[in-house]
Amino acid sequence: MMRQSRFIHLMIISTVALILSINVGMAATPSKVKIMADACLTCHGPNGMGSGKIPELNGLEKSDITESLFGFKSGDEKSTIMGRYANALSDDEINRLAEYFGGLDK
Numbered sequence: 001m002m003r004q005s006r007f008i009h010l011m012i013i014s015t016v017a018l019i020l021s022i023n024v025g026m027a028a029t030p031s032k033v034k035i036m037a038d039a040c041l042t043c044h045g046p047n048g049m050g051s052g053k054i055p056e057l058n059g060l061e062k063s064d065i066t067e068s069l070f071g072f073k074s075g076d077e078k079s080t081i082m083g084r085y086a087n088a089l090s091d092d093e094i095n096r097l098a099e100y101f102g103g104l105d106k
Helices: 004-028 032-044 062-074 082-087 091-101
Strands: none
Touching: 032 091, 062 082, 062 091
């Protein structure tokens, strides 16, 4: 009986440890929008502050970012490189990126 109780105790501890490790691993994995936003920051600078001729994203409203990205995607808004990036984004990804950058601390 004592041996069975010890086994059950070890199984409970193992299960809890597994659940906690899964939750920690999931929390450490960046979201898709964060990964996409990090790619934007390569040119647009840390926290979207802009750099040189590349405009700031920080401080823009979600609607401004959405309008620009859809404009780049359709070709209505001219650019040297943003059209290529915007064409690779789905409408949902554009909206999620706009929400992300629109929510940055200004």
